Amino acid sequence: MTVGVEQPAYTLVYDPNPNGVTYTVSDFQKALEKGSDTEKIATMKRILVTMLDGNPLPDLLMHIIRFVMPSKNKQLKKLLYFYWEIVPKLDREGKLKQEMILVCNAIQHDLQHPNEYIRGNTLRFLTKLKEAELLEQMVPSVRACLEYRHAYVRKYAILAVLSIYKVSDHLIPDACEVIDSFLVAETDPICKRNAFLGLAELDREAALNYLQDNLTSIENLDALLQNAFISFIRKDAIKTPGLVSQYVELLQDLLVSTRSTDVMYEAAITLTVLTNKEAILLTVANKLIDLATKESDNNIKLVVLEKINEINEKNPGSLEDLTLDILRVLNAQDLDVRAKALDISLELITSRNVDSVVKLLRKELQSTADSSNDKTLEYRQLLIKSINKVAIRFIEVSSNVVSLLLDFIGNLSSESANDVISFTKQVIERYPELRSEILTTLIETLHEVKSAKAYRGALWVLGEHAQSEAEIQNTWKHIRSSIGEVPIVQSELRRVQNDDEDDTEKAPIVSTGPVVLPDGTYATESALSVSEKVKSTSNEEKEARPPLRRFVLNGDFFTASVLANSIVKLVLKFEKISKNTSVTNALKAEGLLILVSIIRLGQSNLVEKKIDEDSAERLMTAISVLMDEISTEESQAEKELLSLAFLEATNESYKSRVNVTLKKNAAKRSNYLAKHAEAIDKSIVFRQFKNAGLHNTPVDSIEEDIKLATTGTVSYSKLQANSITSKLKKIVPLTGFSDPVYAECYITNHQFDVVLDVLLVNQTKDTLKNLHVQFATLGDLKIIDHPPSTNVIPHGFHKITITAKVSSADTGVIFGNIIYDGGHGQDSRYVILNDVHIDTMDYVKPAICDDNSFRKMWNAFEWENKLRIKSKLPSLRGYLEKLVEVTHMKVLTPEEALGDNDSRFLSCNLYSRSTFGEDALANLCIEKDPITQEIVGEIRIRSKTQGLALTNGDNITRMGRTMNIVSVDRV
Structure with a gap:
């Protein structure tokens, strides 16, 4: 189909039996000849579906004229008009078929039928006819229907007049006068709307005169006619820029006075097309916000919010005064609506209104504190992310925001608490003057943290940013109180024995001397025999333990390894800034006691899961560092190396990560400004000095959207895809x-x-x-x-x-x-x-998700497809580009983390999402063999369904076979 050719749009018919048996032409003919009206209705539906599938069935035309057209059944008559709509009416020579004369007579009888609904249905059918020879016979009957007593007939009659005139203006040469006269005499609002639409399409001057005659009473007109006026104004203002100011005033009055929500919406959107004055845009946005607040339909709320966002994008800074008004939409229960309102508000926040916005968000956050509903938890996490973004941008609210979020950290989920700690890291890094205050607040609230992941982040913050003696000692006090009584094994055994002594029904556990464990260490018999007792500890008792003790007893030794690094950092810092060697030695001794106690606990049966090798190695490394610190023979070079490894390297790494994030945000803002800002030396256009056919008016974005939705894009890539x-x-x-x-x-x-x-x-x-x-x-x-x-x-x-x-x-x-x-x-x-x-890869699109969502889906998805990779491509980046092209995935790993173009190793995460809501995750780990110069490695693909994982694996395998084909230049 060539672009620009208007194709007929047929009425679609529901197929009741899509998987039924197929029928031949003879079967259809017999069913029409001998069947009852009910059977004929079913047969006509099958015939319509078959014809819409591309089979014209020309042999059935005469049978339908003979056996279906005489019937008086209303449903059968309606199906018959569907058939007349799609049946080929011309022969091979382009002339009207002889059988259509009979059809024409039947249509004329229906146009004079005493039943107004049959007349209206027939007139509606005439609006879809494009054959002038057929329409010529209908003109007198259509004219007569314009004066029919029932409005149902008149509203389709006026549309039939317009359609006939557009097919051939010779059939009704006075169509404009007919419509104008009809419009003056008509009283029904629907008929008046249809007549005005026809008049606006055929005679712009007559439509403009009618609009001027009704200006004084436009507020009292029906909403349908008001919408027709607005549509005419939008199209006419683009063609005649001289009337734009008058049209804008008229639309403003209509926007303020109307009570119809659809008229309010259309007038508001039209004003955004015709003008960009800030005062008018504020009024428009206010009306749209009221509409989004009052309407109960979530889809309408999303559409209206999207329009507000478009106004802000086209006119940056014009809606800053409405930031709090937009947040009124947060009263909606739908999470998508709330997220959209928050996104728009965050773009409008300035230093003038940031305090008010934070107070409102704080109130919303407090309202979610007592609920454990899943939707409420998601909304709480959304609020926390929004507050984080606000505080990062505005230093004046950062301290208050950190205190607010840390106060709530005990009631937050694991992800939300981790977001709060991550935000705290960024604030301390970007605003060092807030460091002391934030550390004090963090230490006070840290005992309420229930998430091990968030607690690890807090330990990193304390170990990294505690600088003074007081801060280090306060941090140390918290660690000591959080770990509880040490040694942990002996204290836990004592608690178990005390519980057994209170339980008179059970015999006390008898300690029988030391026992040698497999690793050569000693333990008591009681430590090996109380595992069942420990595992039977109630949840209330577990939650009552201090945070670090609870995590370690639950088998989370990764947190213990982070604690070990934090202890080493605190000792190294205190040794640098303090002259008091006794306190320093006390810190080292206490740190050694804590770490050794954790290792002993990890090797006993008191924990739910034994300590892993990696965590044990990290703890032993920290112990060896503290032991070396005790030795006086340590050289200065070794001290500098330890300081570099524990104090400087981690901080520099995090700084570089924060700088990368800042650069990305700055790049986004610069792109936004470059897109919407006007150059200083931009030429001024004087409309009066330009040609008559040119004007400096806004583009009708509404018409463009409609054209895009109906015809699709006509870009070069689209045309190339449709080429022969x-x-x-x-x-x-x-x-x-x-x-x-x-x-x-x-x-x-x-x-x-x-x-x-x-x-x-x-x-x-x-x-x-x-x-x-x-x-x-x-x-x-x-x-x-x-x-x-x-x-x-x-x-x-x-x-x-x-x-x-x-x-x-x-x-x-x-x-x-x-x-x-x-x-x-x-x-x-x-x-x-x-x-x-x-190949359904057209339904798979690249998508973006954050690290937490990726990790959660990776753990939840049960289907994995693991592939070995061996490729002869010259570079790792080249292989990644090919992989992205084949799988339609998006690389989630930042560009700076992928390494240089000539790097030997590459590891990254990829993500895609299908049109049907299916997620596909991938992890690529490849390297370049220095000997064979081949790319080797593996890729792991995970999805919720097996098929998507296998589909991506097949595409990657096919890509590998295609790239590894050896070509022979000569023999």
Whole structure:
């Protein structure tokens, strides 16, 4: 289909039996001849569906005229007009078929029918006719319907007049005068709206005069006519810029006075097209906010908020005074609506209103404190992220925000608490003057943290940023109170023994001397025999333990390894800034006691999970560092090396990460400014000095959106995709050239359907009777079309269209066969078709998610496809680019973390999301072999469903085979 050619739009009919048996033309004819009205209705539905599938069924025209057209059944008559709409009305020479004379007479009778609904349905059918010879006979009856007593007939009659005039202006040459006279005399609002739309399309001056005549009473007119006026104003203002100011004043009055929400919305959107004055935009945005607040439909709220966002993007800074008003939409219960309102408000925050916004967000956060509902938890996390963004941008509220969030940290989920700690890290790094105050608040609230991940982040903050003696000692006090009584093993055994002594029904545990453990250390018998007792500890007792003690007893020794690093950092810092060696030695001794106690605990049965090797090694490293610190023979070089490793390297690493984030945000802001800012030396356009056909007015974005939605993009890439060369690449042969029937198909992906245009060629000298094609599927595909059988003449062609419904992004397979009757009483003959593999990667799009979401999905998804990689590409980056192109995935790892272009190693995460809401994750780890110069490694793909993981794996395997083909230049 070429771009720009208007194609007819047919009425769609619901198919009640998409998987039913196929019918031949003779079956349809018999059903129409002998069936009752109920059977004829079912037959007409099957005929309509078959014709919409591409089979015109020309042999049924006379049977429908004879057996269906005389019926008085209302439903059958409605289906009959659907049939007249799509049936071919012209013969091969382009002349009207003789049978249409009978149809024309029947339509004329229906235009004079005493039932107004039959008249109206017939007039509506005339608006879809494009044949001037047919319409010529209907003009007198249509004119008569303009004066019919019932408004239902008149509203379609005026549209029929407009449609007939557009087909051929010679049929109704005075259409403008007819519509104008009808508009003056009409009283029904729907009829007046239709008449004004027709008048605006045919005679702009007459429509403008009618608008001027009704200016004084426009506030009292029906909402339908007001919307028609607004649509006319928007289109006319683009063509005649001289009237823009008057139109804007009129729309402002209408916006303030109307009580209709749809009129309010249309007037507001039209004003945004016609003007960019800040005062008017504020009024428009206020009305839209009221609309979003009052409407109960969440979809309407999202649409209105999107329009407010567009106003802000096109006119930056114009809506800053409405930041708090937009946050009124947070009263909605839908999380998407709340997220949209927060996103818009964050773009509008300035130093003038930041305090008010933070207070409002704080109030919202407090309202979620007592609820444990899943939606409330998500909303709380959304509020925390929004508050984080505000505090990062405005230093004056950072300290208050940190205190606010840390006060809530005990009631937050693991992810929310981790977000708060991450935010605290950024604030301390960017605003060092707030460091002391934040550390004090953090130490006071840290005992309430229930998330091990958040606690690890807090330990890092304390170990990294505690600088003075007082801060180090306060941090140390917290660690000591958080770990509880040490040694941990002996204290826990004492607690167990005390519990047993209180329990008179059970015999006390008897300690029997030391026992040698497998690693050569000693433990008492009681430590080995109380595991069941410890495991039976109630949840209340577990939650009552101090945080560090609770985490370690639960088997979380990664937190213990972070604690070890923090202890080393605190000791090294205190040794640098303090002259008091006794306190320093006390810190070292106490640190050694804590770390050794944790290692002993990890090797006992008191914990739910034994200590892992990596955590044990980290703890032993920290112990060895503290032991070396005790030795006086340590050289200065060793001290500098320890200081570099524990104090400087980690801080520099985090600084570089924060700087990368700042650069990204700055790049986004600069792109935004470059997109919307106007150059200083931009030329001034004087409309009066330009040609008559040119004007300096805004583009009608509403019309562009409608055109984009109806016709799609017409970009170069789109045209190139529809070119003949690219279409030939999509043709798949279904049979061989030596088969009696040659078949090939062209595959098109259309939204959630896969359409197969199949061409059948009879390569024999005989007529193939009752030839039909049967298709079946494997995977999440469903065939919804079953074309009827047909006869194909010798060396003749036949085209059919098969539609398959797609329900997931898994690769599907379509297979089938061709069946036709054998000659002289022989059995039916079959031609087996080749399998068609449907590539559903068009439904997979690159997507973005944060690290927490990626990690959560990675742990939750149960299907994994692990592939070994071996490629001859020259660079790792080149392989990654090819992989992204094939899998339609987005690289989540930052660019700076991927390494240099000539790096030997590359590791990254990738993510994509299908149109059906399916997620696909991937982790790529590859390196370049220094000897063979080949790329080797592996990729792990995870998804919720097996099919998507296998589909991506097949695409990667196919890519590998394609790239590793060896080409021979000469022999």
